[in-house]
Amino acid sequence: MSRTIPYSLLLAAALLAHAQEPGPGPKPRPGRDSLFFKNGDSLHGSLGKIDPAAGVEWQRSDARAPFTFDATALAEVQLGGLSSPSPWTNNCVVQLANGDQMGGRLLGYDGEAVLLDTWYGGQLSIPKAVVGLILPLPAPKPAIFEGPGDAEGWTVGKVSAAAVTDSGQWHFHKGAIYATKSASIARDIKLPEMASLQFDLDWRGFFHVAIALYTEYLHPVSLANKETEPKFGGFYSLQINPFAANLLPVKQMDPLRFLGQAPLQMLAQKSSAKFDIRVNRAKRIIALLVDGVLVKQWTDTDEFAGTGTAIRFVHQGQGAVKMSNLRLLEWDGQFEEPVSITPNKTVDVARLRNGDRISGPVKQIKPERLSVLAAETLLEIPLSRVKQIELAAEAPPTPKATERTVRGYFTAGGMLTFELARWNQDGIEGEAPGLGKLQFRPNSFNRITFGGGNGTAAEAN
Amino acid sequence: MRCLRKQIVGIWSGAVLCGCLVGVAAPRAQEVTNRPALLQLTDGSTLHGSLSSILKEEGLAWKHPAARAPLQLLLTNVAAVRFERAQALNRDFKPSCRFYFKNGDEVAGNLLSMQNGQASLESWFGKDLHASIAALDSITFSAKGYRLLYEGPSGTDGWRIGRNPRSWEYKDGAFVANGADLLGRDFGLSGSAALEFDLEWNGSFSLSITLYAQAIDRFDYGTSAYLLYIGNGSVSVQRVQAGSGATMLGQASVPDMARRNKMRFEVRCNKDDATIAVLADGVVVQRWKDSGGFVAKGSGIVFFSQVEAKSLTLSNIRVAEWDGKFEPDSSTNAPTDVDVIFLANRDRVTGKVQSVEEGKVSIETKLAKLSIPMARVTQVQFAAGPPSTNQAGAMPEVRALFPGGEGLSFELHRWEEGQVTGTSRTFGDLSFDPKSIRQLQFSPGADSPLKGSTKAAEPEFPEFPEFE
Numbered sequence: 001m002s003r004t005i006p007y008s009l010l011l012a013a014a015l016l017a018h019a020q021e022p023g024p025g026p027k028p029r030p031g032r033d034s035l036f037f038k039n040g041d042s043l044h045g046s047l048g049k050i051d052p053a054a055g056v057e058w059q060r061s062d063a064r065a066p067f068t069f070d071a072t073a074l075a076e077v078q079l080g081g082l083s084s085p086s087p088w089t090n091n092c093v094v095q096l097a098n099g100d101q102m103g104g105r106l107l108g109y110d111g112e113a114v115l116l117d118t119w120y121g122g123q124l125s126i127p128k129a130v131v132g133l134i135l136p137l138p139a140p141k142p143a144i145f146e147g148p149g150d151a152e153g154w155t156v157g158k159v160s161a162a163a164v165t166d167s168g169q170w171h172f173h174k175g176a177i178y179a180t181k182s183a184s185i186a187r188d189i190k191l192p193e194m195a196s197l198q199f200d201l202d203w204r205g206f207f208h209v210a211i212a213l214y215t216e217y218l219h220p221v222s223l224a225n226k227e228t229e230p231k232f233g234g235f236y237s238l239q240i241n242p243f244a245a246n247l248l249p250v251k252q253m254d255p256l257r258f259l260g261q262a263p264l265q266m267l268a269q270k271s272s273a274k275f276d277i278r279v280n281r282a283k284r285i286i287a288l289l290v291d292g293v294l295v296k297q298w299t300d301t302d303e304f305a306g307t308g309t310a311i312r313f314v315h316q317g318q319g320a321v322k323m324s325n326l327r328l329l330e331w332d333g334q335f336e337e338p339v340s341i342t343p344n345k346t347v348d349v350a351r352l353r354n355g356d357r358i359s360g361p362v363k364q365i366k367p368e369r370l371s372v373l374a375a376e377t378l379l380e381i382p383l384s385r386v387k388q389i390e391l392a393a394e395a396p397p398t399p400k401a402t403e404r405t406v407r408g409y410f411t412a413g414g415m416l417t418f419e420l421a422r423w424n425q426d427g428i429e430g431e432a433p434g435l436g437k438l439q440f441r442p443n444s445f446n447r448i449t450f451g452g453g454n455g456t457a458a459e460a461n
Numbered sequence: 462m463r464c465l466r467k468q469i470v471g472i473w474s475g476a477v478l479c480g481c482l483v484g485v486a487a488p489r490a491q492e493v494t495n496r497p498a499l500l501q502l503t504d505g506s507t508l509h510g511s512l513s514s515i516l517k518e519e520g521l522a523w524k525h526p527a528a529r530a531p532l533q534l535l536l537t538n539v540a541a542v543r544f545e546r547a548q549a550l551n552r553d554f555k556p557s558c559r560f561y562f563k564n565g566d567e568v569a570g571n572l573l574s575m576q577n578g579q580a581s582l583e584s585w586f587g588k589d590l591h592a593s594i595a596a597l598d599s600i601t602f603s604a605k606g607y608r609l610l611y612e613g614p615s616g617t618d619g620w621r622i623g624r625n626p627r628s629w630e631y632k633d634g635a636f637v638a639n640g641a642d643l644l645g646r647d648f649g650l651s652g653s654a655a656l657e658f659d660l661e662w663n664g665s666f667s668l669s670i671t672l673y674a675q676a677i678d679r680f681d682y683g684t685s686a687y688l689l690y691i692g693n694g695s696v697s698v699q700r701v702q703a704g705s706g707a708t709m710l711g712q713a714s715v716p717d718m719a720r721r722n723k724m725r726f727e728v729r730c731n732k733d734d735a736t737i738a739v740l741a742d743g744v745v746v747q748r749w750k751d752s753g754g755f756v757a758k759g760s761g762i763v764f765f766s767q768v769e770a771k772s773l774t775l776s777n778i779r780v781a782e783w784d785g786k787f788e789p790d791s792s793t794n795a796p797t798d799v800d801v802i803f804l805a806n807r808d809r810v811t812g813k814v815q816s817v818e819e820g821k822v823s824i825e826t827k828l829a830k831l832s833i834p835m836a837r838v839t840q841v842q843f844a845a846g847p848p849s850t851n852q853a854g855a856m857p858e859v860r861a862l863f864p865g866g867e868g869l870s871f872e873l874h875r876w877e878e879g880q881v882t883g884t885s886r887t888f889g890d891l892s893f894d895p896k897s898i899r900q901l902q903f904s905p906g907a908d909s910p911l912k913g914s915t916k917a918a919e920p921e922f923p924e925f926p927e928f929e
Contacts, residue, residue, distance in 0.1 A: 032504075037527060040632075043506045055529060064520065064533035073527030180720060205719040206693055242665065269664035269770040271722070320720040 035069070036076040043067075047077055050423035050448075052404045072403055076449045091367075092116075093414065094126055095133040096434075097395035100407075101414035102126070106136070106383075109365035120410060120444035129396055130434035133341060134365070134389040145189040145328040148177045155218035157184035159314065170315070176324035182317035184220035186212070188310035189328050193281040196331040197311065200324045201240075202272040208241045208316035209323075212250075213279065213286070214306020220314050226252055233307035236286060236300075238277065242267045245288055247298045249305035262288060262296030278331050281306070287335070294335055342390055348372070349390040350381070362389060399433055401451050406430075408445035423448075495524070495878075496896075497545040499633050503538045509633075512542055515876035539903045543634055545615060547864050547899035552585040561598040562887060563846060565860065567868045572600060575817035586869070592887045594814070599842045602835070603784075609865050610648045611780040621645045621678045629766075635661075635776035638766035645677030645763035648780045653731045655783040656762060660691065661723040661774040667692045667767040671701075672730055672737070673757030680765070682706065685756040687737055689728060694718045696739050698749045702756050713739070713747035729783060730755075779866065797845040800824065804837050814841060859883075862900040 035043045035058055048057030048066055055068040056077070092106040094114055104118035114126045114134065148154070151172050159167040159182040168181030177185065191197070191214055201209070212221075215235035222229060223237070234251040247259040267273055267290070276289040284304050287297040315321050342349050348362040350372055358381075360374035370381045370389065406420045408428070418432035428440040495511040500523055502508075513522035513531050521539055523532040556569040560582065570584035580592050580600075614620070614636055621644070622629045628642030636644060648654075650673055660668070668691045675684040688699040688707070697712035718724060718741070727740040735755040738748035762780065766773045800814040802824055810833070812826035821832045822841070860870045861881075871883035871891055881895040 039509060039526070041508045041525075043508060044502075044504045045506075060534070060538075062535040062538045064535070067532050068529040069525075069527045070529070204722055267664070269772055271663065318719050 032080050034078040034080070035074065036078070037069075037073055038075045039073070047079060047423075049425070050077075050420060052420055071450060074450045076447065079446045079448075091137050091139075093135040093137065094131055095135065096126070096130050096416075097132045098130075098398050098417060099132075100416045102416060103137075103410065103412065103414050106134070106365065106367060108367065109134070109362065111361075111363060114365070119412075119441075121438055121440045124435065124438075127434050128391050129393045131391050131393070132395070133339070134391070135339070136383050136386050136388075138384070141330050143327050143329055144192065145326070147175075147187075147189075147326040148172065148185075148323065149175060153187055155186045157186060157219035157312070157314075159184050159220050159317070160222075167317070170313070170323075176322050177313075178320070178322045179315035180320045182315060184312060184314045186215070186218035186310055186312035188216075188218070188308070191279070191306075191309045191311065191328065192330055194331040194333055195277075195279045195281075196329040197277040197279070197327075198275065198329070199326040200272065200274050202322040202324075203242070203319055204271065204321075205319040206242060207319035207321050208239070209321060210314045210316065211238045211240070211277070212236070212310075212312035212314070213238060213277065214281070214304070214308055215310050215312055216308025218310060218312065220312065221250070223248075223250065223256060226250065226256075234305040235308065235312075236305055238286070238288070240264070240275070242270075245296060247286060247288075247296075249300055249302065251305055257302075259286075259298040259300060260296070264290060264295060266290060266293070266295075274325075278335075280331070280333055292336075339388060345390060345392045348392050351387045351390075352381070352385050353387045354385070362391060365389070396433060403451075405451055407449045408440075409447035409449075410444060411446045420448075499543045501540045501543070502534075503540045508532070512544075512876065514878075515873060517874050536903060541903060542901040544899055544901075545634075547615075548896045549864050550585045550867070550897050554583065556584070557603055558582070559601045559603075560592070561600070562592070562596050563598045564596070564870055564887070565868065566870050566887065567866060569865065569867055572602075572817060575814070575822075580817075586891060586893050587888065590888050594843060595846055596887050597843050599840060601840045602838055609779065609781045610650070610654070611646070611778065612864055612866075613778055614776070619646055623678070623765075629764075635774050636764075637771065638773040638775075639771050641765075641767055641769050643679070643763050643765040644775075645671075645674065645761055647677055647761040650760040650762070650780070651782075653729075653733065653783045654780060655730070656728040656778075656780050657725065658778040659723065659725050659774075659776045661776070662693070663722060663772050664770070665693055665768065666772040668773060669765040669767060670728070671761075671763040671765070672728065673759045674761040674763045675759030677761040677763050680763075685758050687730070687751075687757050689737070689739065691726065696741075696746055698737050698739075700751055700753070700756060702753075710737070710749040710751060711747060715741050715746055717741065725777070731783070799844050801842040802833060802838055803840040803842070804833070805839055806837070814843070858886075858904065860902040861895075861898045862902065863897050864899060 032044050033047045035045070035047070035056070037043075043058065045058050045060035045063070048059050050056050050071065052071050056071050056074060058067040058069060060067070093101050093103045094116055095101050102116065102118065102124070104116040104124070107115040107117050107123070109115070112128055114128070114131055116124045116126060118124055149172075156169055168179065168183050170177040170179045170183045170185040197213070201207075213236040215233065217230070217232035217235070219230075219232075221232050226232075229252070232252055234249070237248045237250050239246045239248070242264065244264055245262040249257055249259065274291050276292075278287040278289065279285065281304055284300040284302075285297060286300070288295050313323060347359050350358045350362065350370060352358070358372050358374050358379065360372045360379075362370065362372050363378065364371040365383070368383055370383055370386050372379045372381065402419065404419045404421070405417065407415055407417045409415045416432060418430040418435075418438060421429040421431065423429075425442055427442050428444060429438070430440075431437050495513075498510065498512055500508045500510065500512075500521075508523060508525050510523050510525040513524055515521045515536070520533060520535045523534065525532055554571065556571055558570060558572045560566075560568045560570060560572075560580075562568070568582075568584050570582045570590075573581040573583060573589070575581070575594065578594050580594055580597060582590050582592065584590055614631055614634065617629075617631050620629075623642035623644070625640065625642055628638065628640040629644040630637045630639055638644075656670075656672070670689040670691070671680070672687040672689060674686045675681065682701055683703055684701075685703045686701050688701055690697045690699070694716065695712060695714045695718075698710040700708045700710055702708070715724075724741050725743070727743075729738040729740070731737075732755045735751040735753075736748055737751075739746045764775060799811045802810045802814070802822060804810070810824055810826060810831060812824045812831075815823040815825055815830070817823070817835065820835050822835055822838055823830065823832050858870045859873045860868050862868045869885065869891075871885040873881070873883045875882045876895060879894055880892060881898075882890070882892045884890050
């Protein structure tokens with residue numbers, strides 16, 4: 001029996017793969033911060049400093065003087081305007097025994113401690129006893145396309161189907177596109193053979209969006225009258241509404257085929273979600289993930305219908321929709337599997353990317369190599385082949401949360417629970433069990449929850 | 462827009478306060494001091510606590526339970542303060558009129574006279590108030606003492622919650638449905654009545670409302686009532702008749718719901734005509750007539766959220782007796798460049814109102830000068846004038862909202878314990894005890910996310926104009 005780790009760890013790992021290089025000292029943050037109280041109150045402004053004894057100092061441009069709040073009444077602080085790390089400096093995630101996750105460059109392991117070089121706190125020595133798991137990360141792949149950006153490069157189409165009485169356009173606004181009426185927009189983003197197309201969708205009321213994949217035609221197509229439309233080649237139409245997703249291969253002169261419906265109950269009570277469409281053209285596979293969860297994988301038993309490399313978003317006119325954070329990545333054909341930890345292990349365990357599992361004491365880890373003593377043989381394994389390393393050690397008991405206990409969420413993913421001593425514009429100081437005294441850059445965290453919990457911001461909102 | 466507003470205010474013209482607010486608590490004097498309140502800022506911040514003071518020069522001082530000292534804020538970003546436990550307005554007379562002003566103010570009172578471009582009236586904040594007729598949008602006159610039966614919520618007292626007491630939760634002037642369950646109350650409905658409420662939803666929802674329910678703690682198909690269903694984009698009405706079961710009276714779509722997550726609904730039940738009308742954001746959705754006559758016999762209303770997920774919020778609920786008048790034609794077709802007098806027999810006279818004296822209103826029409834007994838007049842609609850805006854350089858105004866729907870705008874000079882002072886552009890200097898204020902809106906004429914009681918801040922897409 002194995003214990004599974006939420007998919008969030010993998011998301012965090014992906015984010016950590018984009019961690020930033022250390023930069024100069026603190027800079028004024030252009031974004032606003034948000035303070036959430038345990039009673040559900042919220043207050044925007046700017047975090048001045050946190051001193052668990054003296055309170056949390058909060059600034060606003062319309063305040064006559066900074067406010068000071070008791071930290072015990074606070075649930076969470078969210079820090080805005082922190083630049084997203086871009087250069088790749090992390091090649092692994094270390095998950096601690098308490099579930100915390102820290103990303104960084106793996107310098108090594110000597111049987112006693114993991115040495116991690118981090119952009120947020122310098123070199124950290126993490127004792128074996130508090131390490132639950134080491135996840136080496138593959139090198140990140142650059143995005144093929146990021147958008148939507150502005151209108152340049154996009155083709156705006158007019159939706160003029162008979163059933164549409166009120167057509168409009170997608171509107172570009174602050175890097176996102178919005179539609180409140182029937183609207184079409186398309187672009188040749190050069191979809192590769194193996195693609196991961198990701199975007200965020202926000203909506204009001206009911207929505208119905210049709211996404212054309214691998215199309216060569218950049219104007220909307222009325223499926224009811226497709227035979228009489230201008231020549232458009234073939235494409236896949238992924239139709240999404242708050243209740244279900246349908247996939248249809250569309251060819252001008254062939255009858256419409258439905259490849260199946262995927263229920264999307266998880267959207268019923270939401271107003272936003274992250275969508276990820278994965279395509280393996282050679283295997284004629286199209287898959288849909290919503291908020292990181294695979295909801296459906298379709299396989300077209302006929303030939304691949306798409307004849308182009310463009311995409312088209314068509315809002316069907318109901319509700320109001322916002323689409324943002326559009327990214328196109330090369331896909332490696334793999335779906336992220338939940339990470340599992342071997343329970344009650346008495347010896348270290350290494351899992352390889354090919355599915356093999358090696359049990360035995362890990363003698364050493366170097367940036368490029370793992371050394372494991374298995375069956376009295378010392379195995380040297382390239383780290384690029386290793387999926388995860390579990391270290392067998394009796395974890396120390398989790399200390400009881402105090403008024404100083406906070407959980408900081410790193411800007412590039414991952415989190416750490418620690419006793420906060422001081423937080424101001426110069427940096428953050430604290431102490432964590434097994435890690436000792438810690439010092440972090442002021443931009444290390446974009447979110448902090450008090451009392452070691454998950455905060456109540458979601459409730460407050 | 463002007464016409465739509467008319468339709469709404471038409472109902473509440475009958476809801477003249479008779480000092481008989483059922484849903485508004487009457488707290489002890491000491492409870493009024495530092496009443497619990499909710500401060501809302503224009504950036505979406507919300508803080509519970511209590512209002513210490515507002516001074517024209519200093520700004521607002523707010524006591525927050527987690528703050529080491531009162532929070533001192535400039536008024537520039539203050540959107541509203543919503544107070545708990547507003548006291549009913551104290552007046553020693555029975556108001557027979559409701560005055561609607563072009564700036565959005567509403568005042569219940571009595572019209573004493575009207576001449577030389579000035580209206581003289583009495584209200585709870587003054588016995589001899591004078592207002593320019595140019596500032597008036599309309600005056601409605603009640604034929605009988607209609608009653609406001611409920612305004613709230615201000616808590617769960619008097620309400621019956623279904624199986625799980627946590628399924629409907631009261632918070633900050635609203636009921637939040639945490640699961641599929643009912644919320645009922647006996648309002649003492651007898652004759653025609655109007656129910657108004659703000660509905661906010663998140664995702665898929667279904668809300669049923671049993672009108673004139675005999676049982677408020679359960680669904681009872683053994684008794685007669687009307688069932689109104691509101692779902693995403695549609696409303697429908699069913700008659701439930703004891704012994705005969707349920708019959709659908711009709712269904713109508715509300716297309717605007719598809720792109721909104723909040724609307725104000727009004728349900729007008731006319732027992733004499735056996736009709737039920739539903740309005741959404743002031744627009745008539747549909748009016749259904751029960752050809753078999755009005756069968757409902759109960760006096761309560763039951764809300765039932767039919768989905769398990771936390772998806773619904775009910776607020777600003779008002780229930781009032783209603784005179785049954787439903788006059789969309791007179792409202793929508795009324796000319797806007799002349800004064801219009803609506804009469805009890807549904808006639809109307811257009812022209813220029815000259816005066817109101819000795820129980821008669823004098824109006825100059827194209828043909829003749831008429832003198833009409835006030836007893837025959839139900840409403841006077843004044844010619845449209847230029848929209849009322851803040852004068853350049855003037856201090857931003859606040860609008861105080863009171864139990865019963867009254868609202869008064871004024872330049873706020875000072876708010877201290879027990880007294881608020883300011884200057885109304887309509888009535889001049891004002892001074893009164895703020896204990897009856899249930900909400901204070903700042904810069905009500907500005908482009909604020911809290912311009913009206915039904916317009917709460919939208920946390921999503923706020924910067925995009927097409928999203929409201």
